[in-house]
Amino acid sequence: MLPFLPFTRPTLDEETIAGVGEVLRSGWITSGPQVKEFEAKLSAFFGGRPVRVFNSGTASLEIALRLAGVGPGDEVITTPLSWVATSNVVLTVGARPVFVDIDPVTRNIDLDAIGAAITPATKALLPVDLAGLPVDRDRLYGIAARHGLRVIEDAAQAMGSSWRGQLIGSFGDLVSFSFHPNKNITSIEGGCLVMNDESEAKLAEQYRLQGVVRSGLDGMDVGILGGKSNLTDVAARVGIGQLARLDEFTRRRRELAREYFTWFARPEFNALGLGMPVADFTQSNWHMFQVILPESGASSRRAEIMGKLHAMGIGTGVHYPAIHLFTLYRAAGWKDGDFIHAENAGRNILTLPLFPTMADADVGRVVTALAEVLQVSRQT
Numbered sequence: 001m002l003p004f005l006p007f008t009r010p011t012l013d014e015e016t017i018a019g020v021g022e023v024l025r026s027g028w029i030t031s032g033p034q035v036k037e038f039e040a041k042l043s044a045f046f047g048g049r050p051v052r053v054f055n056s057g058t059a060s061l062e063i064a065l066r067l068a069g070v071g072p073g074d075e076v077i078t079t080p081l082s083w084v085a086t087s088n089v090v091l092t093v094g095a096r097p098v099f100v101d102i103d104p105v106t107r108n109i110d111l112d113a114i115g116a117a118i119t120p121a122t123k124a125l126l127p128v129d130l131a132g133l134p135v136d137r138d139r140l141y142g143i144a145a146r147h148g149l150r151v152i153e154d155a156a157q158a159m160g161s162s163w164r165g166q167l168i169g170s171f172g173d174l175v176s177f178s179f180h181p182n183k184n185i186t187s188i189e190g191g192c193l194v195m196n197d198e199s200e201a202k203l204a205e206q207y208r209l210q211g212v213v214r215s216g217l218d219g220m221d222v223g224i225l226g227g228k229s230n231l232t233d234v235a236a237r238v239g240i241g242q243l244a245r246l247d248e249f250t251r252r253r254r255e256l257a258r259e260y261f262t263w264f265a266r267p268e269f270n271a272l273g274l275g276m277p278v279a280d281f282t283q284s285n286w287h288m289f290q291v292i293l294p295e296s297g298a299s300s301r302r303a304e305i306m307g308k309l310h311a312m313g314i315g316t317g318v319h320y321p322a323i324h325l326f327t328l329y330r331a332a333g334w335k336d337g338d339f340i341h342a343e344n345a346g347r348n349i350l351t352l353p354l355f356p357t358m359a360d361a362d363v364g365r366v367v368t369a370l371a372e373v374l375q376v377s378r379q380t
């Protein structure tokens with residue numbers, strides 16, 4: 001039998017692994033010179049904008065909300081189809097998430113529906129580039145400008161994606177990324193925030209480490225309440241090795257995505273009735289390749305299909321169940337039927353294997369296995 005094909009897998013090269021060894025032997029393993037270097041390289045990558053790194057994308061988002069002054073009494077407009085971190089951070093800072101359904105084609109927040117959700121309490125827009133497909137930045141910033149709103153881009157999945165030729169993160173308001181191992185580049189855990197100016201960056205440093213401000217050799221003060229979300233030098237060294245390879249990774253992901261489209265376009269696979277992602281090979285970084293399974297009645301057979309694929313040596317994932325239907329969110333008043341497109345995706349979306357070291361032939365293996373499983377599942 002062929003080796004198990006996971007739905008994702010980080011690509012860590014020997015040079016990076018050796019570099020981590022050097023950091024471990026250096027005598028300085030937490031935040032230090034590697035963090036500074038990683039931040040400088042990220043800033044250069046994003047066209048010179050200030051960047052700070054954190055120990056997670058979640059911390060980066062939470063700090064972005066604090067920098068934007070979002071707190072109790074404020075509303076933040078976001079999508080129900082994301083990793084739950086996106087809206088959890090809004091709750092963490094004491095504000096209220098206001099969900100707007102997705103556009104079923106892009107699977108990102110429906111920009112046409114945002115206007116109706118804006119109230120006098122709305123402080124910010126928090127869109128997500130699901131699977132790396134960018135939200136329309138022209139329309140997004142048009143809405144924000146018309147209503148005087150801050151934008152916190154949850155670009156956790158969009159490292160290397162672009163909008164009209166400009167890298168996501170190189171323009172805009174506050175732009176947050178994640179370096180979780182499943183992301184297009186990783187620092188094992190980690191994230192970064194691209195900001196507007198040095199004063200925001202200084203404040204982000206305070207939020208990142210207990211609110212501390214140092215001066216001279218021995219001066220220390222704490223003016224605001226900060227947390228503990230600094231990145232280690234060991235993690236930063238991994239991130240440095242990864243950033244150097246991002247363009248190569250993105251190219252390969254786009255090739256593999258094209259390969260999926262070629263396979264799914266064949267009549268026998270096209271007939272499966274799968275919902276396909278947007279075929280964008282210039283802007284998306286193809287963080288994930290996700291199909292929407294056909295629903296049988298109102299019930300999803302996703303778990304059964306995933307189990308059968310697993311038995312055939314193929315890993316899949318679910319990204320994501322609709323956030324508003326989690327117990328915590330239902331308790332705050334959301335219910336079934338509130339956002340039908342996100343709910344349909346939440347029940348039926350399936351992430352297929354896609355990572356840079358995957359072979360072209362693996363794509364054919366996935367598509368034929370999925371077709372076999374779906375055909376059998378239809379007959380039973």
Ligand SMILES: Cc1ncc(COP(=O)(O)O)c(C=O)c1O
Pocket residue numbers: 056057058059061082083085086128154156157178179180189190191
């Ligand atoms: C859309 C989105 N937002 C936020 C996060 C949070 O990032 P992290 O897991 O690094 O905290 C992730 C990734 O996990 C994500 O995919």
